[in-house]
Amino acid sequence: MLATRAVGTDRDAFRWREEGARMQRAHGVGRLSFVRRGADTVIRDCYQEAGLRIRMPRPGPAMPVEAVIINTAGGLTGGDRFSLEIVAGEGTRAVVTGQAAEKVYRSSGGVGSFRTHIVLGEAASLDWLPQEAILFDGSALDRRLDIEMAASAHLLAVESVVFGRLARGESVESAFLFERWRIRRGGRLVYAEGLRFDGPVAARLAARAAGAGAIAAASVVVVSPGAEDLIDATRDRLAGLDATGVEAGASAFDGLVSIRLLSADPFALRRGLVQLLEMLRGPLPRVWSC
Template structure:
């Protein structure tokens, strides 16, 4: 059972609020509020008009009792691409819940949320929620790559519990409501669960046409270290990966991102500099 944080006992309570606006054909970080150990590096402009920024969590890991809140708002005609410089880690817990909550609001603008992977150590107790609100003609590309345990050293996730929730809306209408609970051997190894694979990942992109779905399908065939599939639901491209390699998941998603970005938001893919380090 995941326990709520007792009164008077607290971990890191961190919050990062960012607002991006368009000024003179350039997206700028117009407002920033941070509390606790969440921060953002100075924005970069490797491509015309698009603001690239890196979200930082200096402690390097999340433990029971910690709560991280990310709020991103992108105003009309602005275009922000955010990523992280390294993997996020949720450490083992004696029972207290750790949490990460993401709230994105994109108003006739474009947001790309392309973080590195999130690793969950054995005995982690966590809940992760992502809520994306799109308005008007807003465009969104985002992914999450999760790794249960550390398969490179033979470490499995058991025991532990993580709850994942994703909700995507356009003009207050739900386009995608997704929920997954991983709690114990049955969820990890059953055919209806993760089939014994420690890495699972999801890429979302919208708006997307049926023609673009056909473009992506070949990328999901014959994945060497896992399986992948793609579908189109309510104008949202949904790509899922299940396997044993975060590197494979990232290669797949970056390849798809490069292929679909011009059609989704009109920009040729320009990778964040941090991906080359």
């Protein structure tokens, strides 16, 4: 089954040059794999190149192995290229998160990209918990998440985006954003979604049928045997968010729970997202409290 999100497009309104201005561009490559050693999950391989760094804080008692992804470039802009590959071997338990919100700055030409590819073996459990991407006016980002997982594996994944920093009075009048998820379970495509903004972002988000004035959005997906059993607790948690200015909804099918959150207040959305994730998995990595 496929879960798809509405796509907003206008190809002629806002075109980005694939050949950017001749300026230095950032790039980064990371590869990380986990294996089981006795009762413990350990790092088998950790490769980092250029602007992408991987750090492993010491986990607390009974906590999964934790990896923190760091972009030493301080953000992305047009023409930057980053890629990350994560492999969780059979029976492993791990969480991968980001050091801070990812800032996507105005592009002088070209589109910045971040590709993430995740593989989960039999009975593996992985939480993919990057913090939000903050888009600036005139930014351009292509972000893709591809996941291949065994039928017995457990996945919790989140991606969120903020269009401008409300506290600083910023707005995103025009930008390019293409976001794509693909999740395959047991070799079968079970989840697919795509989101595209190209041009007048603020005007589209203001539309009732799109964002109704929202400037922050998040998607959360749980894929696991029996994941549908989480739907009642999830909806109970989301029901209390309406009073905080966060609109949210959830659906469940075929071992999968899909959750959406929208808000005109990025801080309210983050606070609601934290509450939801803590309900789904327990305490979040310490970097989320910074």
